[in-house]
Amino acid sequence: MFNSVLLLLCSVAILVSGIKEENPKSIVTAKNNFTAIENDSLTGALGTTPSLPISTESQPSTSKSAPTTTTTTSSPPTSIKPPSPPTPVPPPETKKWIVNGTTDTCIIVQMALQFNVSYITKENQTLNKVMDLPANSSVNGACGSPTDMEQNITLSWHSDSAKNLPNNLTLHFVKNITKHQFTLHLLEVSFAHEEFPDITSNLTTLVHKSDQFTTGLNNSYRCLKIQALNLTSSDNQTYGQIKVSDLQFQAFHLDHTISFGYAEDCAFDTPDIVPIAVGCALAVLVIVILAAYLVGRRRSQAKGYRSM
Known part of the structure; x- marks a missing residue:
């Protein structure tokens, strides 16, 4: 064992x-x-290949990605171009016109003048036409005798629209012997019918009745500023304006020279309210002085009675 x-x-x-x-x-x-x-024995039993376990633990990244910058390119705003301003009409040219009589120069006129006329066409459209008084306008006039009370000057011209018939502008001057003055009494313009194509009315003659341009005989009237004068038809309807500037005229001229006499400027024209205001102020001043005189006189008399 x-x-x-x-x-x-x-x-x-x-x-x-x-x-x-x-x-x-x-x-x-x-x-x-x-x-x-x-x-192998497990695969044979199940008939599939067993998959290896997948790790879900995230691995730290060793590379740093660059920060992403987003660039937004915006198209510039579309600028709206403003409408171009209307082309300014050049001012008319200043010219001097003279009317000679048999012995003397009777009328001298210097000015720059522009017409602005409105009219209605056959299509019922209202149109405006602007025309200048050309500097090369021909001149004609009537001096008459020294005893005549009226003188006139007529300026005539052709345009591209009216080549057959002329346009005419007539200035009528009237003399006042009592006041020793003369005035531009009437301004009359007659247009050629061709100036207004397709016009419905017979708008050929327009006038401006004016008595504001008054000056003494042997003197001239001068106004450099622009003045607008209405143009009316025979039925007293306004159809446009005349713009006149650099105006100076003299009628009933009595010598051979072509120079103006003493100029009475429109800048010294005063409205009626000015002399009225001055007169009222003077009247008040007189009343105040008279009242002060009476008060002072009474006081002096009262002192004299007391001393007695």
Whole structure:
């Protein structure tokens, strides 16, 4: 019995020493082979290849991406071009016209003049036409005798629209012997019918009755500022204006020279309210002075009575 136990212990010691001396790589290989065999058997049993577990743990990124910059390119706003202003009409040219009589120069007129006439066409459209008095207008007039009370000057011209018949502007001057003055009494203009194509009415003659341009005989009237004079027809309807500037005229001239006499300027024209206001102020001043005189006189008399 003792011998049998001793033999068993020797066999175990030999077996353990043989396992320790075996190569570790062979053990790992045997283990792997065992795992492969186990996997193959599992695949055969399930019919699918087992998938390896996927790690859901996020790995830190080692590269830093550059910040994204978004550039928005907006198209420039569309600018609306404002409408171009109307082309200004150039001012008319200033010219001097002279009417000579048999012995003397009777009328001298210098001015720049522009017409603005409105009319209605056959299509019921209202149109405006602007015309200048050309500087090369021909002049004609009547001086009459020294005793005549009226003189006139007529300026005539052709235009591109009216080449057959002329346009005429006539200035009528009237003399007042009692006041020793003369005035531009009437301004009359007759247009050629061709100036207004497709016009519905017979708008050919327009007038401006004016008595505001008054000056003394042997003197001239001068007004450099622009003045607008209405043009009316025979039925007293206004159809336009005359704009006159650099105006100076003299009628009933009595010598051979072509120079103006003493100029009475329109800048010194005063409305009627000015002399009325001055007269009222003077009347009030006289009343105040008279009242002060009476009060002072009474006081002086009262002092004289007291002293007595």
